[in-house]
Amino acid sequence: MHHCSRAAVPALLVSLSALLSGCSGSLTPPGSGVRILPGGPLPGLTRTELASFERGKLVFQRRFEPEEGLGPRYNATSCESCHSEPTVGGSAPLYRNFYLCMLGAPGRQTPLPGLGSAVMPAFGNGHDFTTEAGRPVLADASGAQLTVAQRNALPLFGVGLFEFVSDATLLARADPNDEDADGISGRFNTDGGNLGRFGVKAQSNNVEVFTRAPLMNQMGVTSDPFMGSGAIVSLGRLQVSTNPDMPTTDLDSHPDPEITSRDLGDLIAFTRFLAPPQPIRPFSAEAERGEALFETLRCTACHVPELRSSRGAVRAYTDLLLHDLGPELADGLGFGVPQAASLAPPTAAGEFRTQPLWGVTLSAPFLHDGRAETLREAIELHGGEAGASRTSFQALTGAEQSDVIAFLEHL
Numbered sequence: 308m309h310h311c312s313r314a315a316v317p318a319l320l321v322s323l324s325a326l327l328s329g330c331s332g333s334l335t336p337p338g339s340g341v342r343i344l345p346g347g348p349l350p351g352l353t354r355t356e357l358a359s360f361e362r363g364k365l366v367f368q369r370r371f372e373p374e375e376g377l378g379p380r381y382n383a384t385s386c387e388s389c390h391s392e393p394t395v396g397g398s399a400p401l402y403r404n405f406y407l408c409m410l411g412a413p414g415r416q417t418p419l420p421g422l423g424s425a426v427m428p429a430f431g432n433g434h435d436f437t438t439e440a441g442r443p444v445l446a447d448a449s450g451a452q453l454t455v456a457q458r459n460a461l462p463l464f465g466v467g468l469f470e471f472v473s474d475a476t477l478l479a480r481a482d483p484n485d486e487d488a489d490g491i492s493g494r495f496n497t498d499g500g501n502l503g504r505f506g507v508k509a510q511s512n513n514v515e516v517f518t519r520a521p522l523m524n525q526m527g528v529t530s531d532p533f534m535g536s537g538a539i540v541s542l543g544r545l546q547v548s549t550n551p552d553m554p555t556t557d558l559d560s561h562p563d564p565e566i567t568s569r570d571l572g573d574l575i576a577f578t579r580f581l582a583p584p585q586p587i588r589p590f591s592a593e594a595e596r597g598e599a600l601f602e603t604l605r606c607t608a609c610h611v612p613e614l615r616s617s618r619g620a621v622r623a624y625t626d627l628l629l630h631d632l633g634p635e636l637a638d639g640l641g642f643g644v645p646q647a648a649s650l651a652p653p654t655a656a657g658e659f660r661t662q663p664l665w666g667v668t669l670s671a672p673f674l675h676d677g678r679a680e681t682l683r684e685a686i687e688l689h690g691g692e693a694g695a696s697r698t699s700f701q702a703l704t705g706a707e708q709s710d711v712i713a714f715l716e717h718l
């Protein structure tokens with residue numbers, strides 16, 4: 308790997324990595340501005356919110372020990388283990404991937420016996436399964452359909468703003484039966500009651516659930532809920548080990564809950580108030596041409612540049628809806644209870660939430676399991692509803708394709 312060719316390195320890191328690799332100056336794309344490293348709080352927070360954000364960052368970075376409730380099974384000891392690149396709150400390289408595993412047919416899938424969710428813990432004791440090169444294999448498969456998939460960590464910069472996008476905004480974009488006949492049929496997902504916004508299948512409604520779930524499923528850290536009936540039962544058990552209204556519990560010797568409500572509140576505040584990545588301004592000439600092509604190719608049919616929210620415009624390049632990207636990407640896991648559609652099956656087994664593209668270049672590798680190393684590969688793996696967009700991309704000249712990539716690199 309020659310780091311000099313990577314336009315993705317944030318400018319604040321440029322001087323250091325240039326120094327180390329001895330190739331100064333060539334890390335930012337020609338004609339482009341400066342990349343400001345994300346990781347800070349949203350502007351305009353109250354003093355109380357800001358203090359909670361700062362404390363929450365420390366909880367996010369805390370490495371839990373078994374004496375503090377880590378485990379008995381876990382994949383990592385801190386949130387930061389998987390959300391660290393290029394800085395706290397970001398994503399992770401491929402080696403942090405974990406497996407999801409469910410038994411049964413989509414729609415009626417259950418976690419493996421003895422596990423509370425689809426997440427496969429790699430560490431700890433008491434497994435009811437064995438692994439083949441790290442891949443889950445049931446000791447007693449007993450004929451049930453076994454679905455295994457991988458996940459690569461998502462970056463968290465700005466995602467808290469999705470809570471401030473109204474249901475009405477999401478509903479207005481849904482077109483489950485493709486009534487405008489453009490080949491694109493986005494539909495919303497729900498957690499069984501409330502509209503989904505979080506997770507690669509938009510299976511979760513709010514940051515609280517998507518904080519308590521990884522605490523439990525990735526780290527084995529139990530917690531008590533804040534929201535009470537505000538967070539509705541997750542029918543398919545999703546990534547939550549129990550009803551999210553309920554406290555999580557486990558069988559280690561540490562008394563539950565294993566995180567105080569103050570620490571949990573601060574942890575939620577950290578994710579909720581992380582500012583989005585700042586686009587590189589001004590756009591280079593290439594990026595400007597690429598932006599126009601991005602629209603011509605109809606990438607914007609799913610990667611909607613801007614959603615309205617009660618905290619202002621959210622320029623995330625997503626509609627937060629589910630789309631079928633074809634059999635090659637489909638993972639067979641039916642999280643959530645998606646909007647009814649005559650075109651699509653009742654489960655989200657073949658679908659994914661449109662991944663936001665703000666700051667995308669900072670979060671390689673790409674796609675839900677990190678199978679794409681480059682942005683170009685990610686685009687070329689779009690099929691299904693995005694097949695026409697991909698074909699149009701492939702029909703561009705090499706220079707035009709580079710313009711599209713340059714545009715993405717500026718977001």
Ligand SMILES: [Ca+2]
Nearest residue numbers: 376377378527
């Ligand atoms: Ca525990």
Ligand SMILES: [Ca+2]
Nearest residue numbers: 482485489491
């Ligand atoms: Ca449509």
Ligand SMILES: [Ca+2]
Nearest residue numbers: 559561562563
């Ligand atoms: Ca415990």
